[in-house]
Amino acid sequence: MFQYSPAKNSFYPDDLLSIYEDAGTLPNDLTPVSEAVFREFTATPAIGKMRVAGSDGLPAWGDIPPPTREELIATAEHTRQQLLAHADAVMLDWRTELMLGEISDANRSELSAWLAYKNEVKAVDVITDPENVNWPVPPEA
Structure with a gap:
C-alpha cells in the first residue's frame, strides 16, 4: 500500500x-x-x-499549463545562445586564418556573412512576442 x-x-x-x-x-x-x-x-x-x-x-x-511569458523569454534567450555558439563554431577556423593573415577571399566572404548573421541574431527582439520569434536564416555553409 x-x-x-x-x-x-x-x-x-x-x-x-x-x-x-x-x-x-x-x-x-x-x-x-x-x-x-x-x-x-x-x-x-x-x-x-x-x-x-x-x-x-x-x-x-x-x-500541463502553458509556459509563462518569462519561460517563453528564457527559452528564446536559450535559442539565441545556441545560435550564437553555432555561429562561433562555424567561424572559428576562419578567424584563425584571418589572424594569421592566411584567409582566402572566399573564406573572408564567408566569415563576413556569418558575422553579419551573428549580429542579426543578437538584434532579434525576444521580449515583444517571445512565442513567435523570427530568427534570421544562417548563411549557407
Whole structure:
C-alpha cells in the first residue's frame, strides 16, 4: 500500500512512513491508495498531461499549463545562445586564418556573412512576442 499527499502531490510507501515521520517530513494529509493507483500515477503521463491533486484529494491527470511569458523569454534567450555558439563554431577556423593573415577571399566572404548573421541574431527582439520569434536564416555553409 501507499499513501498519497495532495498537498505534496507525492506518494509515500507504507513501509517508509516511520522514516518520514522521524525526519519530520511526513505530511498530515495522507490518504491510502492502492498499488494500482500508485502505478497509474507514477507512469509516464499522456502527452500534455501531468499528475495533479484532484478535488477528491486523490491523484488525477491534469493539463500541463502553458509556459509563462518569462519561460517563453528564457527559452528564446536559450535559442539565441545556441545560435550564437553555432555561429562561433562555424567561424572559428576562419578567424584563425584571418589572424594569421592566411584567409582566402572566399573564406573572408564567408566569415563576413556569418558575422553579419551573428549580429542579426543578437538584434532579434525576444521580449515583444517571445512565442513567435523570427530568427534570421544562417548563411549557407
